[in-house]
Amino acid sequence: PGLFNSVIKGFAMEGRSDDAMKVFLEMQSQGVQPNVVTYNTLIDMLGKKDDLTEALRLYHDMKSMNIEPTVITFSTIINHLGKSNLVDQAYELWKEMMALGIRPNLILYNTLFKALGRSGHVDAASMIVKQMANDGVNPDAFTFSILISSLGKARKVRAAKALFERVKDKPGVVDVVTYTSLITAIGKSGKVYEAMRYFEEMKLRGHEPNVVSYSSIIDTLVKKGKIKEGYAYFQEMVQSGCDPNGITFNTLIHAFAKVGELKLTKSLLKDMEARGCGPD
RNA sequence: UUUGCCAUGAAUCUUU
Numbered sequence: 368p369g370l371f372n373s374v375i376k377g378f379a380m381e382g383r384s385d386d387a388m389k390v391f392l393e394m395q396s397q398g399v400q401p402n403v404v405t406y407n408t409l410i411d412m413l414g415k416k417d418d419l420t421e422a423l424r425l426y427h428d429m430k431s432m433n434i435e436p437t438v439i440t441f442s443t444i445i446n447h448l449g450k451s452n453l454v455d456q457a458y459e460l461w462k463e464m465m466a467l468g469i470r471p472n473l474i475l476y477n478t479l480f481k482a483l484g485r486s487g488h489v490d491a492a493s494m495i496v497k498q499m500a501n502d503g504v505n506p507d508a509f510t511f512s513i514l515i516s517s518l519g520k521a522r523k524v525r526a527a528k529a530l531f532e533r534v535k536d537k538p539g540v541v542d543v544v545t546y547t548s549l550i551t552a553i554g555k556s557g558k559v560y561e562a563m564r565y566f567e568e569m570k571l572r573g574h575e576p577n578v579v580s581y582s583s584i585i586d587t588l589v590k591k592g593k594i595k596e597g598y599a600y601f602q603e604m605v606q607s608g609c610d611p612n613g614i615t616f617n618t619l620i621h622a623f624a625k626v627g628e629l630k631l632t633k634s635l636l637k638d639m640e641a642r643g644c645g646p647d
Numbered sequence: 648u649u650u651g652c653c654a655u656g657a658a659u660c661u662u663u
Contacts, residue, residue: 368652369651369652370651370652371652372651372652372653373651373652374652375652375653376652376653379653402652403653404652404653405652405653406653407652407653407654408652408653408654409653410653410654411653411654437653437654438654439653439654440653440654441654442654442655443653443654443655444654445654445655446654446655473655474654474655475654475655476655477655477656478654478655478656479655480655480656481655481656507656508656509655509656510655510656511656512656512657513655513656513657514656515656515657516656516657542656543657544656544657545656545657546657547657547658548656548657549657550657550658551657551658552657554658577657578658579657579658580657580658581658582658582659583657583658583659584658585658585659586658586659587658612658613659614658614659614660615658615659616659617659617660618658618659618660619659620659621659621660
């Protein structure tokens with residue numbers, strides 16, 4: 368089924384889910400049995416188009432075909448349930464997985480933290496962090512980015528910072544995304560200068576800010592009325608060869624419009640067109 | 648050749 372799976376994946380990546388489903392039927396009519404990878408791929412594809420009903424139907428299908436789900440099956444479904452804010456169902460699946468004796472791996476834990484974090488269940492996530500440690504699964508930069516931004520969205524910025532400070536000297540668990548998560552959390556709490564301090568620390572530690580990092584710090588600054596400072600970061604970003612995207616421009620244009628900076632707004636709109644970032 | 652095909656993180660606006 369490997370060949371069919373690759374073809375299905377190809378269609379899935381192009382968003383051609385109906386073609387993918389046709390291949391799925393076609394392989395069966397040729398007597399090739401789909402395997403767990405086939406199902407995982409299709410479930411992920413359906414989840415990406417928010418068709419959770421169909422995704423769950425396939426999950427039940429595979430079980431009735433006696434195809435054993437794997438940890439990937441569960442992280443795929445939990446991921447999409449989380450993104451659809453169906454945390455309770457995500458948590459049910461987590462329990463089902465445990466009941467089946469399937470060991471959660473790093474990605475599964477990260478996915479679950481993300482689902483819990485989105486819905487504000489940061490305390491539940493902290494409990495599971497302990498279980499993860501007991502399981503001998505080591506957190507990575509994804510884990511801390513998820514936990515830190517979840518804490519930030521739950522307005523627990525002190526906890527976010529404490530967590531970050533606790534792990535930032537360990538190798539391999541902090542990267543530009545982890546820093547950006549913290550910078551955003553602090554920025555949204557209104558501590559502009561502290562956000563800037565971490566932004567500078569990030570650069571000093573050799574983590575090159577990317578378009579998301581710059582957009583985040585710019586947003587923090589301009590929302591606090593620090594238009595000049597925000598624009599200075601925009602210039603730094605361009606000079607350092609980091610291309611702004613539609614979100615960067617959107618952030619600046621909103622801010623400029625608010626304070627009536629018509630000239631700068633116009634020049635940004637031009638700049639935007641020149642860069643092929645269509646305004647929306 | 649413990650082969651190959653599948654899953655996770657950060658930014659703006661909009662919103663219930």
